[in-house]
Amino acid sequence: MILQGGYNNHGAPIGVISLDSFFPKPEGHIRYAGTFDFPVIYKIVKGATVERLIRECDPKLLEPFTQAARELEADGVKAITGSCGFLALHQRQIAQAVNVPVFMSSLIQIPLVAQMLSPRRKIAVIVANSDALTPDHLQGAGITDQPIVIAGMQDQPQFSEVILRGRSNDLDMQIFSDELFSVAERVLSENPDTGAIVLECTDLSHFAPKLYERFNIPVFDLNSLMRMVAATVQRTRA
Incomplete structure (x- = not known):
């Protein structure tokens, strides 16, 4: 050999x-x-x-x-x-x-996830900053007309301060969890026909098992x- x-x-x-x-x-x-x-x-x-x-x-x-x-x-x-x-x-x-x-x-999974779900089901995409996500980002990931709903973490105080702006190097994990779940709860309550979650942000992957446990739908991330x-x-x- x-x-x-x-x-x-x-x-x-x-x-x-x-x-x-x-x-x-x-x-x-x-x-x-x-x-x-x-x-x-x-x-x-x-x-x-x-x-x-x-x-x-x-x-x-x-x-x-x-x-x-x-x-x-x-x-x-x-x-x-x-x-x-x-x-x-x-x-x-x-x-x-x-x-x-x-x-x-992780966004390049979205076309695959859409193929796996009923056409009646949406994909909830949780991103670091929905205001900064452009059509060019979606195009780069091969996303066209897939039924997605996008929710951003940018308005969550700790996430914005620590992750997005780098003004602190310390994370309170309970606050982090509360911020993420408030965003997830809102987008899923507004879209009850959601069939899966895709996490764009790698900083959210720690919570993927808990998201699945809470909402009982598939959770895709970069991991x-x-x-x-x-x-x-x-x-x-x-």
Whole structure:
């Protein structure tokens, strides 16, 4: 048996292009080391803050994101994702820059989820900032006319202060939970025909099991997509 070399690292199926942020990443977060049962390589893009990506939509970030993808590919990963769902904006450009599969956002699951549900069912998409989500983000994720309803976390005080604006590095997890569930409760009560939830924001994944427990509908996030991709690019089971 001959092992193929040429990489600095081996055995890590997924590489993550990561924003430059210092708030806590609890268990279940894509950047919490114990979230996945397979190795992950992280590439932090210095200066790529949440505010620059989401609110400012800074086009100057595309080049360092693309370079990070090339470096992850050179490091030997089999697929590449990102730590923020708003990277959907750059999905196509980053995918064109490398030769491994790229899935920059949980949002690219939406067409699949829509196919899985009855046409009478909507998809509730909970995002970090619904005001900043543009048609270009949706187009980058391959979303066209799927029946989605979008709810944003931007008006929740702690989420805005810590996650979106980076003014504090401390999270009160009970407040975080209360803020998320208030947003989820509202969008689902206004849309009782919702058949699934998609979490755009990786900071919300910690609460995915509790969301499922509370609302009893499928909850998709980047973690669910990441596990599926890892199982395909490093396949070990029939």
